[in-house]
Amino acid sequence: MSTKYTNEHEWIRIEGDVGTIGITSYAQEQLGDVVFVEVPAVGRKVAKGESVAVVESVKAASDIYAPITGEVVESNAALADSPGDVNAEPTGKGWFFKIKFSNKAELDGLMDDAAYDAFVKSLG
Amino acid sequence: MVESLDRSQGRAGAPATAGSSTPATFTGNRALQIEEPLIFEMGQPGRCGVDLPEPPKVKDRLNGLRRNGEIGLPGLSEPQVVQHYTRLSQKNYAIDMGVYPLGSCTMKHNPRINEKVARLAGIGDLHPLQPVSTVQGALELIDSLAHWLKTLTGMPAVAMSPAAGAHGEMCGMMAIAAALEAKGERAKRRIVLAPESAHGTNPATAAALGFTVKPIPANARGRVDLAALKSALGPEVAAIMLTNPNTCGLFESEIIEISKAVHEAGAYFYCDGANFNAIVGRVRPGDLGVDCMHINLHKTFSTPHGGGGPGAGPVVLSAALAPYAPYPWIVKQGDAWTVAEDGAKVDGKPLGRLKAFHGQMGMFTRALAYIMSHGADGLKQAAEDAVLSANYVMAALKDVMTPAFEGPCMHEALFDDSFLKDTGVSTLDFAKAMIDEGYHPMTMYFPLVVHGAMLVEPTESQAKEDLDLFIAAMRSLTERAKSGTAAEDFKAAPRYSPRRRLDETLAARKPILRWRPSNSPPGGDPMRQAAE
Numbered sequence: 001m002s003t004k005y006t007n008e009h010e011w012i013r014i015e016g017d018v019g020t021i022g023i024t025s026y027a028q029e030q031l032g033d034v035v036f037v038e039v040p041a042v043g044r045k046v047a048k049g050e051s052v053a054v055v056e057s058v059k060a061a062s063d064i065y066a067p068i069t070g071e072v073v074e075s076n077a078a079l080a081d082s083p084g085d086v087n088a089e090p091t092g093k094g095w096f097f098k099i100k101f102s103n104k105a106e107l108d109g110l111m112d113d114a115a116y117d118a119f120v121k122s123l124g
Numbered sequence: 125m126v127e128s129l130d131r132s133q134g135r136a137g138a139p140a141t142a143g144s145s146t147p148a149t150f151t152g153n154r155a156l157q158i159e160e161p162l163i164f165e166m167g168q169p170g171r172c173g174v175d176l177p178e179p180p181k182v183k184d185r186l187n188g189l190r191r192n193g194e195i196g197l198p199g200l201s202e203p204q205v206v207q208h209y210t211r212l213s214q215k216n217y218a219i220d221m222g223v224y225p226l227g228s229c230t231m232k233h234n235p236r237i238n239e240k241v242a243r244l245a246g247i248g249d250l251h252p253l254q255p256v257s258t259v260q261g262a263l264e265l266i267d268s269l270a271h272w273l274k275t276l277t278g279m280p281a282v283a284m285s286p287a288a289g290a291h292g293e294m295c296g297m298m299a300i301a302a303a304l305e306a307k308g309e310r311a312k313r314r315i316v317l318a319p320e321s322a323h324g325t326n327p328a329t330a331a332a333l334g335f336t337v338k339p340i341p342a343n344a345r346g347r348v349d350l351a352a353l354k355s356a357l358g359p360e361v362a363a364i365m366l367t368n369p370n371t372c373g374l375f376e377s378e379i380i381e382i383s384k385a386v387h388e389a390g391a392y393f394y395c396d397g398a399n400f401n402a403i404v405g406r407v408r409p410g411d412l413g414v415d416c417m418h419i420n421l422h423k424t425f426s427t428p429h430g431g432g433g434p435g436a437g438p439v440v441l442s443a444a445l446a447p448y449a450p451y452p453w454i455v456k457q458g459d460a461w462t463v464a465e466d467g468a469k470v471d472g473k474p475l476g477r478l479k480a481f482h483g484q485m486g487m488f489t490r491a492l493a494y495i496m497s498h499g500a501d502g503l504k505q506a507a508e509d510a511v512l513s514a515n516y517v518m519a520a521l522k523d524v525m526t527p528a529f530e531g532p533c534m535h536e537a538l539f540d541d542s543f544l545k546d547t548g549v550s551t552l553d554f555a556k557a558m559i560d561e562g563y564h565p566m567t568m569y570f571p572l573v574v575h576g577a578m579l580v581e582p583t584e585s586q587a588k589e590d591l592d593l594f595i596a597a598m599r600s601l602t603e604r605a606k607s608g609t610a611a612e613d614f615k616a617a618p619r620y621s622p623r624r625r626l627d628e629t630l631a632a633r634k635p636i637l638r639w640r641p642s643n644s645p646p647g648g649d650p651m652r653q654a655a656e
Contacts, residue, residue: 033628033629033632033633035629035632035633036632036633058628058629058632059569060569060570060572061324083633084629084633
């Protein structure tokens with residue numbers, strides 16, 4: 001199990017051929033209180049970089065992009081009623097969706113923990 | 125200690141108090157600050173402001189489908205209604221009260237001559253279903269306004285009917301879609317490019333028409349990154365939607381190169397005209413290669429908006445898109461004005477009809493009054509003064525606040541929140557504190573490309589001394605925020621508004637969209653019909 005990060009401030013936790021995706025603590029902090037989350041339907045085929053979910057806060061609405069190509073195998077339906085989970089536990093209960101992927105090499109360009117920490121620091 | 129009446133009506137958010145040093149009043153009112161109930165909480169059953177005659181006896185043809193619940197309307201006398209709404213209006217902040225620096229909204233003064241003209245009996249009392257022969261002057265008025273909008277933008281055609289900015293965007297993008305369809309390219313060109321700083325309505329319009337939106341990044345100067353744009357262009361791109369001046373308050377200096385590149389790639393250039401006020405009389409969008417642009421009459425041409433609407437969003441069109449302009453068209457046949465309605469034979473292939481009747485006649489009248497009363501020199505000066513005011517504010521605040529980009533701005537000054545770093549005060553807190561100082565806050569957290577954005581658009585309407593007071597108030601707030609000891613004060617703002625800070629998060633997460641009587645069970649519906 002390992003976790004990677006995109007420069008759009010999403011995390012993907014890899015277990016076997018399934019990745020769980022959410023937004024980072026930094027991202028939820030920047031967004032402020034999350035008030036609405038739209039997650040993709042299970043079974044949807046998504047391409048890396050495709051906009052697949054929406055997160056809306058009191059400040060802004062943002063797209064969430066698929067960090068890897070594959071099929072959505074699970075979505076966090078609980079976020080519809082408790083979008084605040086994204087603020088409270090961005091890497092736990094606040095996960096968005098899970099993708100079953102076939103080409104793990106697509107993750108090669110993503111950041112690991114140390115690289116992402118440095119990236120966030122560089123943003124001031 | 126006076127014991128106050130409980131007039132909270134069970135609603136969230138305590139009435140504002142200026143702190144323990146201010147004694148409570150018996151009524152809960154504070155001079156003109158009246159604790160106002162909802163109109164549904166007022167009145168008595170059976171009371172009525174008008175004396176209606178007894179209804180005639182009629183045969184019941186409802187077949188038993190008779191309402192047997194309360195209709196739920198309050199019984200009120202005319203003075204009660206007048207007083208209620210007057211008291212509510214006193215809680216409102218309006219253009220007519222002072223500086224209203226809401227960026228990207230152009231909250232400029234609405235000259236009273238516009239109102240006078242719009243109320244002339246021959247204009248104000250018209251009905252859209254009157255015979256065309258009786259509204260010749262009104263049709264000529266629409267045509268005159270159309271002429272001036274085309275002249276000011278340097279564009280050959282205009283669709284007058286769209287109801288406001290986003291509706292105008294829809295009209296323009298439908299014209300682009302129709303033009304692509306005619307070339308057999310609609311299926312192939314699926315992508316619409318929009319800068320990251322775009323108004324939210326731009327991508328929304330494109331998406332609503334089935335296009336895929338692709339964001340274009342900004343460069344370090346706050347303008348469209350030309351290289352990124354060029355690499356995004358291709359045979360799949362239908363159009364670019366661009367605001368100029370953009371939402372960072374900056375003129376897109378490479379606009380000619382942008383429009384050339386867009387056209388060379390076979391795509392169209394939609395310009396969002398929301399910020400046209402900055403360039404009227406100075407720049408003609410037609411000269412920049414624009415294919416279509418909506419004009420917010422309620423911004424640039426001083427017709428009421430922000431609760432005083434309705435808006436109006438005519439769309440000027442290039443020769444390439446003009447054939448697709450929607451009905452109705454105003455046409456002159458000999459000496460007579462006529463209206464080309466759906467199905468009428470006109471040159472072109474109108475994309476249909478977007479709105480009932482002819483558009484917002486009242487707004488057309490006000491906009492034309494504004495144009496005619498200002499003249500070419502006045503319109504140009506208004507644009508120049510709007511830009512001058514914004515630069516004055518920017519120059520007077522740039523040593524204490526942090527401008528988002530270097531150099532002079534156009535009609536709005538954009539700051540980021542780095543001057544608030546480590547103060548514990550956020551953009552939101554700062555905006556709320558402005559309310560206590562008697563100002564409507566600027567636009568905040570938009571555009572999204574700037575961290576904690578504060579977008580100040582003073583418009584040309586304010587006298588220098590009013591801007592000076594606004595600047596002094598902003599400087600004072602900035603100083604307090606930076607003192608390091610005022611974070612709690614800022615978090616507690618606003619103190620003097622009818623309500624203290626409302627819980628925006630809760631309102632968004634668990635909105636209560638309907639008032640219900642306090643004795644009605646949740647889910648109970650006093651308006652329910654007895655059809656069951």
